[in-house]
Amino acid sequence: MAYTVTPSPAGPVGSQYCVCKVELSICGQNLLDRDVTSKSDPFCVLFMEVNGKWVELDRTETAVNNLNPAFAKKFIVDYHFEEVQKLKFALFDQDKSSTQLYEHDFLGEFSCTLGTIVSSKKITRTLLLGNGKPAGKGMITIAAQELSDNRVITLSMAGRKLDKKDLFGKSDPFLEFYKPGDDGKWMLVHRTEVIKYTLDPVWKPFTVPLVSLCDGDMEKLIKVVCYDYDSDGGHDFIGELQTSVARLCEAQDASPLELECINPKKQKKKKNYKNSGIIIVKSCKITRDFSFLDYILGGCQLMFTVGIDFTASNGNPQEPSSLHYINPLGTNEYLSAIWAVGQIIQDYDSDKMFPALGFGAQLPPDWKVSHEFAINFNPRNPFCSGVEGIVQAYSACLPHIRFYGPTNFSPIINHVARFAAQATQQETASQYFILLIITDGVISDMDETRHAVVQASKLPMSIIIVGVGNADFAAMEFLDGDSRVLHSYTGEEAVRDIVQFVPFRNFRNVPKETLAKAVLAELPQQVVQYFKQQNLPPINSEPA
Template identity: 85%
Template sequence: MAYTPGGGAPAPGVVPVGSQYCVCKVELSVSGQNLLDRDVTSKSDPFCVLFTENNGRWSEYDRTETAVNNLNPAFSKKFVLDYHFEEVQKLKFALFDQDKSSTQLEEHDFLGQFSCSLGTIVSSKKITQPLLLMNDKPAGKGLITIAAQELSDNRVITLSLVGRKLDKKDLFGKSDPFLEFYKPGGDGKWMLVHRTEVIKYTLDPVWKPFTVPLVSLCDGDVEKPIQVMCYDYDNDGGHDFIGEFQTSVSQMCEARDGIPREFECINPKKQKKKKNYKNSGIIILRSCKINRDYSFLDYILGGCQLMFTVGIDFTASNGNPLDPSSLHYINPMGTNEYLSAIWAVGQIIQDYDSDKMFPALGFGAQLPPDWKVSHEFAINFNPTNPFCSGVDGIAQAYSACLPHIRFYGPTNFSPIVNHVARFAAQATQQQTAMQYFILLIITDGVISDMEETRHAVVQASKLPMSIIIVGVGNADFAAMEFLDGDNRTLRSHTGEEAARDIVQFVPFREFRNLC
């Protein structure tokens, strides 16, 4: 049976999470204990989904990573919410056993849920409660623990770490090391703050630099002890302990570019048993930087403008726009999935652009009079002035161009990505960085020029630019998920890594009923 977070009338005074008069931001850390075991040959692979209530309807807010083969997970992914002390902000935490790569919750086994208000968690600082099934019966002996941390300090800390000569833990190989960072909790136990990625088959790992809020790492107290644990990753979840050390932010700040700080990784059991034991390797902190983390509002109030461009897929796979089965068919209500996506994204962004003039481009169509294929054409047929007045103007230009073009192919993204990147590059030459570019690409299918697109995205990742890809229809969008670097770093065909994740892919079918 498909999981539904629930419904019913909201409690008196309940208002949406994140409405006006935000007092502060709150970070929630989640862990589970004694979860139900839904897997036959191994343990459950749990992840947690947070739902918020708005006008009696529950909607997904965010979800954690998956803890492989673990009935007592401590999730490193945190939930960050706006906290309003004068409001009742209802939350629901639901845990699932991941069975497939699908984002659809009905594809996964339900492990239990817990509901409360954000105020309940904040006032208690930390709560542990039993998980319940859909019929409100206990989910076995399963418990959920939620800890709240106020993010009043906007400082962030960036750490760059490597390992050297770590202990070999794998019988026929080396080790697959990763690090976990802990801070003291209010109950005297260590609380997980961050977990690095796993580096495969090496005793000398180089982890990617990572950034966390300073208040998350040490509650803003640079002298507070921090426990760092090093493990060898195992697929079955039984990670082998390599070693540990304690430090503090003040100690870590001694590391600067060119002046690293070294920590011996100690295994206490080995230290007791072996007289000549020295260490289980060295963890080297290459650099430690503390900066201010400016919010979206800080940039907007500072005068930054969002420059919005739309790229629309006019390839033949969409179908004849006169055919009701076509994704470009405009129904009697005057809309289709392309228009719905334009409205959903454009209406939000247009408020942050003073002139509200947006370029709208098409790709994959043959254009009059010579009917050559173009992958970068103005849908208002004015190449020197492709701008449309507001989201209304984009919708009007889109509807007007449909009868005058021939849907063709292939589905090439790179020309439009490079088009916007050229303007973003020009903006970086200004004395003050006052423009940020957002490209919305709406498409129905598989990318034809994947290598060129990967290269274009990697180059664009160095610029003030982000890309939103909305997939319409029911095609296989695996390639789009690949561009969205949420789970891995995107690389070009030359091996160059993206400087940051600038692509967000959204399958429209998952949100169709909300539009």
């Protein structure tokens, strides 16, 4: 999607990569009729490309005598944001009971990336025959859904008049929450902190995934056990209760839910036993802990911009020693970085029009230095069509500019930040901006760049820096706030880490996919963190 100018606390971090399961639902329309006496009996086979070969993952059931099937069997695929996952959906007319596909009539196929499907949520495309021509009027519709229960439950608990267990004092109570395990035994889910010397404790609110607490089943029985803490580990049992999340949800801030804490042994022994205290549910809230895929399926577009370093330290592009020299294979480190990142990101942008900017060069006709120029020399329309368009514009501009300097990052960062700031006026999770800067060296405007990054950290924006060549990239590591919080020269702190720096030299002798994984590893987390800080749910999200 091209930029259009219109007037108008981070959760716990999961695994390094964004991995989750996606369910794909398949329908066919107007399939070819391969049977003489009846209609085709179609089934769909899913393949994934692995090391350049198509590998079958799964197949649906057969829809008997049906040219417009809606298959009940769903395909479940692991989704990896930072990989290009190529899928092929092939339809066949079942003729025999054989599992060999060549025994069945081919009805057409469609190939795309998993990223294309999830970024659109639902796509309908023409089926093609082996020769690339349409399979009659045959179409396939693929719909994606994330397979996860992203609900979390936040509980505020307290106690009143709990049994006194310590000889010389009160009790040191804590709670444990259990759910029934598959083996029929109670399984510990959560333990609160210990509150010392009190029979009327108030525990800190805590949040756990609803799946952890009750397997997502609000009616399932859960057990809450209250103990008196002992430093030797021999905690004294105070009492317990059984309830369900549905019951806990009756608690409101104004009217807490009170549950009796029972000690079964005391209950049996004492006739007038009432309880061992009261456990109070002060509040119970269920919300959704949205994932990166929730935002993408909700319609969030990733807006990709490339910034390319054309300073003199890169060397004369006509000479093989230059970092901008395009070798006989038609590539260099700049192009490799553009391809590695661009081929992933482009699936998440509906019109695939990307601004490509250069900095540090003298431009014709007056040869003034520019630190943010369109590499297609069209400042009104700096957009390139897809990654191929960026590559073509890059190759075409090299003979027409003079490499110069200095290496200033802040103009390009501020350029993208202006569009990101405009996107915040919509107050929806609809756009997130990614700036890829490829550079060969030391930043000249470090103070201004630090300031620009700190300001950009408040916006829906991330910056990926790929360092090419063999220069000292210590300053880049400094911008990448993995080990410490970045500060502006004014002393202002970045509200989140938005810079990911990777030196290309670490990836020269490994598959190109490895660079994409390293460069994009933190991006899903950064997208989610920003929208959560702004309290923005995915556009089409359902209430918890």
